[in-house]
Amino acid sequence: MSAQPQSRARRLAWAALLLFAAVLYPVVLIATVMKGESGFVAVEVLVSAVLTVLVGALLLRNPLPVQGILLFAWTFALVQMQNEAIGGLQALITGIGVGYIAATRRPRISIPVAVVTFAVQAGSVFAFLSANDVLLMTLVLGIIVTWMAGNSVRVRRVHAERLREQATAQAVADERLRIARELHDMVAHSIGIIAIQAGVGGRVIDTQPAEARNALDAIEATSRDTLAGLRRMLTALRKDDPGTAPLGPAPGLGDLDGLAEATKEAGVRVGIRTKGELRALPPDVDLSAYRIVQEAVTNVVRHADTDECRVTVDYGDGELAVEIEDDGHGGVVGAGYGIVGMRERVTLLRGEFTAGPRPGGGFRVAVRIPLEAAAR
Known part of the structure; x- marks a missing residue:
């Protein structure tokens, strides 16, 4: 049986x-x-x-x-x-x-x-x-006390269930926001690069076939990277499936050189400077810092009308500082979801975020993330 x-x-x-x-x-x-x-x-x-x-x-x-x-x-x-x-x-x-x-x-x-x-x-x-009256009052008090005790247990249980439901709903909302930020950061940067390269290739395909071929190569490479990132994200969403393995690590500050190379193909040189002693960062800090640089550089490519920008990464004793500057025409704070997404990332890590025009022209994004708070 x-x-x-x-x-x-x-x-x-x-x-x-x-x-x-x-x-x-x-x-x-x-x-x-x-x-x-x-x-x-x-x-x-x-x-x-x-x-x-x-x-x-x-x-x-x-x-x-x-x-x-x-x-x-x-x-x-x-x-x-x-x-x-x-x-x-x-x-x-x-x-x-x-x-x-x-x-x-x-x-x-x-x-x-x-x-x-x-x-x-x-x-x-x-x-x-x-x-007698005493016995009657004893019965009355007994039934009231037992009912109130039982009902209080029910009320506490219902309240606890509601709190669990609210916590679950909040967790779902937070996860949806995180996924939306990841998709925005990944797709917006890649599509921006692809659009620029496609425009360049279209203009020079008849007069400079070699440059058009380079643009198509850049489009292919960017598309493959974006597809790989999307597959990693979808795999993470399906991580409860048995036998499912991640297709690759999440990007971090160690991938800035590749980001700079892809951005160079779009016509903007990215100068990367590192201060302090390089060391391993908490995964959420490493990913968020990379996404912030990616989004800021994408804004430079799309809006700044300049051919270069500077990225400074400072590994301090108790914090990570990231700064992205350009000498272009600057952007508009609050336009679109890029600035909002960067600010949300930093807020979740209990850090400080500033973004705005530079006094001498251009635009500046500055981030400070306390590593102790992130570790907790």
Whole structure:
């Protein structure tokens, strides 16, 4: 027999046992009470206790019918015995049922159950015991306390579930923003280079075939790099699939030379200067710094109307500083999503970001990222 049929058989056997206990419970309980002081009462009390535990287990699955069974069994036992101990057990056990129902059901269900349970408790006590105001207040407080305790558990659980749902939704939104930034940085830079190279090739294809061929080579190389980056991103999105392996590492500051070479083909020379001691950076810092340089250089190619720009990377003791400057006509802060995306990246890493025209002309993007905060 396979594991699944065995598990199903066990569940059916357990359900049958619990249902049998629920049906047998009132009979055994009433028989135990009616025996009184006979010699078999100890055994029957033990059987009643075991059945009480089994019925309590059934309460976890079917609380409303089981609450009715508990009320019937203990009320009938109180009618037969008319004993204060039986009355106390009736209030205690049925009160526990009210608390569990309040913890697992909405108030529109649990409140009527609590009212009916209290009415049965109070009616049976007044009818068959020497009831007084103190006993009545005890029953009232008991049912209120048990209901409030159960309902507070339900409220906390619902609140926790809502917080988890909000956290999940926020995580999804953050991931979508991250993917959007990655796609924008990757595609905007590459398409900008391709568009410029295509324009150059189109203008010189008849007069300078060699230059046109170089432009087509640059377009091919840029297209292949972009395709590889997109495949890496899609692979990352499918990383939960078994057997899926990443197709390549994410880019970082170590890839700036390749970025400069591709940008040179688009007509802009990128001068790269490094300060401080080169060292490994946290992956998110390394990727974000590269994307910021990539976006800033793309803006130079597309908007600055200049043939060169400067990139400075400073590996400080506790921070990474990146600066991109040009002497062109400058850009417009806030236009498009490039500046916004760079600012978001730096903000997520608890860094500082500035972008704007330079006093002597051109445009400047400056970033400072604290490495300690990024590591945490």
